[in-house]
Amino acid sequence: MSELTGLKALVTGGASGIGRATAELLAARGAEVAVLDLDPSAVDRPLRAHLADVSDDTSVRSAVAAAADDLGGLDILVNNAGIGAAGTVEDNADTEWHRVLDVNVLGIVRTTRAALPLLRASDSPAIVNTCSIAATAGLPQRALYSASKGAVQALTLAMAADHVREGIRVNCVNPGTADTPWVGRLLNRAPDPVAERAALNARQPMGRLVTAEEVAAAIVYLASPAAASVTGTALAVDGGMQGLRLRPE
Ligand code: NAD
Numbered sequence: 001m002s003e004l005t006g007l008k009a010l011v012t013g014g015a016s017g018i019g020r021a022t023a024e025l026l027a028a029r030g031a032e033v034a035v036l037d038l039d040p041s042a043v044d045r046p047l048r049a050h051l052a053d054v055s056d057d058t059s060v061r062s063a064v065a066a067a068a069d070d071l072g073g074l075d076i077l078v079n080n081a082g083i084g085a086a087g088t089v090e091d092n093a094d095t096e097w098h099r100v101l102d103v104n105v106l107g108i109v110r111t112t113r114a115a116l117p118l119l120r121a122s123d124s125p126a127i128v129n130t131c132s133i134a135a136t137a138g139l140p141q142r143a144l145y146s147a148s149k150g151a152v153q154a155l156t157l158a159m160a161a162d163h164v165r166e167g168i169r170v171n172c173v174n175p176g177t178a179d180t181p182w183v184g185r186l187l188n189r190a191p192d193p194v195a196e197r198a199a200l201n202a203r204q205p206m207g208r209l210v211t212a213e214e215v216a217a218a219i220v221y222l223a224s225p226a227a228a229s230v231t232g233t234a235l236a237v238d239g240g241m242q243g244l245r246l247r248p249e
Contacts, residue, residue: 002030003224007124008071009033010064012054012111013081015042017180018130021216022078023047029220031076034067036060036111054081054107055099064114074118076223079108080130084182085144092144104148108155119168126223129156130215131172133238149174153234160232169231171222176238179209205240 009026013019014035027033027047034048042049048070052063068074085092085100092100108129119125134142135149153172160170177183177200190196201208218237221227236242 002028003226004220005030007031007075008068008073009076009078009223010036010067010071010074010111010115011078011080012036012107013130014047014078015039015049017182018175018178018212018215018219019078019080021212022080022219025213025216025220026076026078026223029224032071034071036063036067037081054110055102057110060107060110061114064111064118068115068118073121074115075122075124075126077111077115077119077127078130078219078223079111079127080219081107082130082148084186085148086141087143088141089143097144100144100148101151104145105151105155108152112159116163116168120166124225124228125166125168126227127159127168127170128219128222129170129172130219131156131174131234133174133176133236133242135174135234137242156234157232164231169222169227171227171230171233171235173215173218173222174234174236174238174242175215176210176236176241177204178212178215178237180212183209205244205246208239210237210239 009031011019011023014023015037023033023035035042036050036052038053050063050067052059054060082104129152131152132149134146135153156170156172187193187196215237218235
């Protein structure tokens, strides 16, 4: 028996990147896994896929209910779906603020609201939110994205407090720059994507990006019974980006 045998997990944004790696690792450790994503390519993968948009409450409610029916319950919710935004406060219009906060913050509220009654029936319930070092790092040109992830970290702590006596653990993982299709798309917009990737690697303390699999391993740990006493934490998986104060060479 693997450590997650018998547990049922739902991963939002599970069609790509960190969410996909998390869904695959949960399955490899023995969990029954469903993914919720708006990308139809999710259904091409050997995982139970439910197409839904986390910015649409009706779609979230029916996808969470269908996933739990499919799985026969729910023990683990990974709120991972998210989108990016570049710029300062002068660069993004209100409509863009509403759109990003609707996905990154309210998306978590919607899936969690739909999942809580199911999680209350579990013997080992856990929620893991994918946050970002942007929540606390003070990154330039990331005002909206950082505000959204700061809200995700605060929401994680508040949810952990609200549900601790019910035995529902809530944590978040804060990745640094992770090598996912999202980052690939950003690099491909540069005039020289290869040089841009080399420069990005050089800016990391470890000289390389974090992998999606490394972030997934942290999410799976927080979701698993091995983390039974861990709640209300933000676990950085950032290659030392935030914690280390390296002297310039
Ligand atoms: P990705 O673009 O590779 O995957 C994101 C997935 O979320 C996609 O499958 C997409 O279809 C889905 N998604 C987007 N909007 C959705 C919506 N409204 N409803 C349902 N699904 C939706 O991105 P990734 O790099 O794997 O990022 C995953 C999470 O990790 C995000 O929350 C992101 O903010 C966070 N993160 C990423 C990095 C990074 O450097 N890649 C760093 C820190 C945090």
